[in-house]
Amino acid sequence: MAIPVPSRQLFIAGEWREPLLEKRIPIINPATEEIVGDIAAATAEDVDMAVDAARTAFFSNEGKDWSSASGAYRAKFLRAISDMILERKSLLAKLETIDTGKPLDEAISDMESCASCFKYYAELAEALDLKQKITVSIQQQSFKTHVLKEPIGVVALITPWNYPLLMATWKVAPALAAGCTAILKPSELASVTCLELAEICRQVALPSGVLNVVTGLGSVAGAPMSSHPHVDKIAFTGSTATGIKVMTAAAQLIKPVSLELGGKSPILVFEDADLDTAAEWTIFGCFFTNGQICSATSRLLVHESIAAEFLEKLVDWSKSIKISDPMEEGCRLGAIISEGQYEKIMSFISTAKSEGATILYGGARPQHLKKGFFIEPTIITDVSTSMSIWREEIFGPVLCVKTFTTENEAIELANDTDYGLGAAVISKDLERCERFTKAVQSGIVWINCSQPCFNEAPWGGNKRSGIGRELGEWGLENYLSIKQVTHYTSEKRLGWYSAPRKQ
Numbered sequence: 001m002a003i004p005v006p007s008r009q010l011f012i013a014g015e016w017r018e019p020l021l022e023k024r025i026p027i028i029n030p031a032t033e034e035i036v037g038d039i040a041a042a043t044a045e046d047v048d049m050a051v052d053a054a055r056t057a058f059f060s061n062e063g064k065d066w067s068s069a070s071g072a073y074r075a076k077f078l079r080a081i082s083d084m085i086l087e088r089k090s091l092l093a094k095l096e097t098i099d100t101g102k103p104l105d106e107a108i109s110d111m112e113s114c115a116s117c118f119k120y121y122a123e124l125a126e127a128l129d130l131k132q133k134i135t136v137s138i139q140q141q142s143f144k145t146h147v148l149k150e151p152i153g154v155v156a157l158i159t160p161w162n163y164p165l166l167m168a169t170w171k172v173a174p175a176l177a178a179g180c181t182a183i184l185k186p187s188e189l190a191s192v193t194c195l196e197l198a199e200i201c202r203q204v205a206l207p208s209g210v211l212n213v214v215t216g217l218g219s220v221a222g223a224p225m226s227s228h229p230h231v232d233k234i235a236f237t238g239s240t241a242t243g244i245k246v247m248t249a250a251a252q253l254i255k256p257v258s259l260e261l262g263g264k265s266p267i268l269v270f271e272d273a274d275l276d277t278a279a280e281w282t283i284f285g286c287f288f289t290n291g292q293i294c295s296a297t298s299r300l301l302v303h304e305s306i307a308a309e310f311l312e313k314l315v316d317w318s319k320s321i322k323i324s325d326p327m328e329e330g331c332r333l334g335a336i337i338s339e340g341q342y343e344k345i346m347s348f349i350s351t352a353k354s355e356g357a358t359i360l361y362g363g364a365r366p367q368h369l370k371k372g373f374f375i376e377p378t379i380i381t382d383v384s385t386s387m388s389i390w391r392e393e394i395f396g397p398v399l400c401v402k403t404f405t406t407e408n409e410a411i412e413l414a415n416d417t418d419y420g421l422g423a424a425v426i427s428k429d430l431e432r433c434e435r436f437t438k439a440v441q442s443g444i445v446w447i448n449c450s451q452p453c454f455n456e457a458p459w460g461g462n463k464r465s466g467i468g469r470e471l472g473e474w475g476l477e478n479y480l481s482i483k484q485v486t487h488y489t490s491e492k493r494l495g496w497y498s499a500p501r502k503q
């Protein structure tokens with residue numbers, strides 16, 4: 001039976017409010033191409049109201065109601081949110097699947113990750129109380145210095161559509177743990193579960209204005225946040241092109257930004273690897289979530305001595321991926337998020353063909369699925385380093401392949417990208433893996449695996465993949481401001497100026 005998508009407004013100051021211009025954006029189920037509901041389309045005036053609500057909440061009762069309350073107090077709300085996500089896991093996962101086209105099993109696992117991330121930051125909020133007033137050891141006897149970690153203020157959190165609730169959670173949980181108040185702007189292509197998060201916050205009685213959720217188009221509802229004088233920080237996850245716009249706008253006010261952007265990550269398979277194990281990690285690394293993962297290891301570099309056999313195995317493994325309606329049991333490849341993204345991926349594939357690359361497997365709509373934005377898992381060989389399929393982020397189930405002869409050549413090819421998010425190496429030789437780890441220019445390295453992600457470990461990229469790290473302690477630091485407090489403890493005068501003569 002079809003699940004009805006709840007009709008929601010904007011969530012501002014703890015209540016549901018219609019957008020001032022009363023406009024809506026349709027929600028399209030990418031697996032059926034049907035309109036299944038709509039979301040509110042906010043404009044700059046709605047954003048102003050949300051920022052005012054967040055500001056009021058930040059300073060409420062001189063901060064004692066939230067921003068300067070104890071971490072332990074805030075942790076209670078984070079735990080309540082976590083519990084309610086778990087309680088509603090099944091419904092939330094179904095809504096996520098309807099909204100994004102991702103397989104239901106993936107959406108269920110996403111919801112579990114969201115719940116555990118809120119719980120993890122509840123622990124860090126409590127631990128923050130013990131990290132206040134840490135003494136800084138200084139050379140001078142007559143001064144004493146300590147450090148306060150304070151919430152940075154009102155933060156705007158702008159997120160993409162590939163992991164709608166999870167990417168929002170990676171920001172909302174640490175921001176609230178730190179004591180910030182926030183405005184979340186999810187992607188217009190997938191806002192449903194972020195609106196359900198707002199409803200959960202209402203039900204656990206999160207103080208009003210602490211989290212506001214404003215839906216709408218990026219250029220209309222997102223852009224005003226980057227340039228808003230009362231937004232103290234922007235945390236953005238999305239494409240590098242939009243990241244540039246966000247950073248440019250924020251720079252005018254010296255507003256701090258953290259950016260989680262695109263990628264074109266490599267996976268290296270050496271001749272000593274177990275080929276079936278390597279094949280499974282390779283297809284998982286590129287076809288999980290339909291390849292719509294910033295860190296997808298979408299450039300395969302395989303040693304020439306095993307290339308033919310390995311590619312045969314990859315094709316066999318790819319054939320075993322179940323492509324179906326994402327609600328169907330056992331589905332492992334669902335639909336692409338939107339028609340626009342579907343067309344973009346298809347155009348990358350046809351450009352690669354016209355440039356002389358070979359489509360070894362896939363490259364088309366699966367024949368058994370007549371409706372929905374489905375694309376077969378695709379493996380492309382005969383690729384040169386100047387082709388767009390090698391250089392640009394495709395954000396779809398497309399793996400491009402090159403062979404290498406020496407380790408140095410493999411490292412050079414791995415680093416032949418403007419991006420620097422993830423990198424994977426598959427080899428039994430751990431010293432070689434260690435050499436690769438040091439030489440590769442990326443924020444994350446996976447040895448004998450691809451894509452695992454943990455609440456406790458830092459996530460983020462180098463080069464054009466972004467600035468800063470999310471998750472772990474680093475994720476919390478994103479929302480904290482460091483205040484140095486220095487106390488002159490001597491009774492003696494400073495003695496730098498001559499004392500004025502007594503009249």
Ligand code: NAD
Binds near residue numbers: 223294395
């Ligand atoms: P996108 O850049 O199109 O949109 C991201 C968000 O920015 C959306 O909420 C959108 O509405 C908003 N936006 C658009 N224009 C804006 C503007 N001018 N000002 C402010 N906000 C604006 O990205 P997307 O298509 O939603 O997501 C896919 C991209 O996200 C990929 O490039 C992917 O690599 C990246 N991503 C990165 C990570 C990471 O951790 N590094 C994680 C997930 C996705």
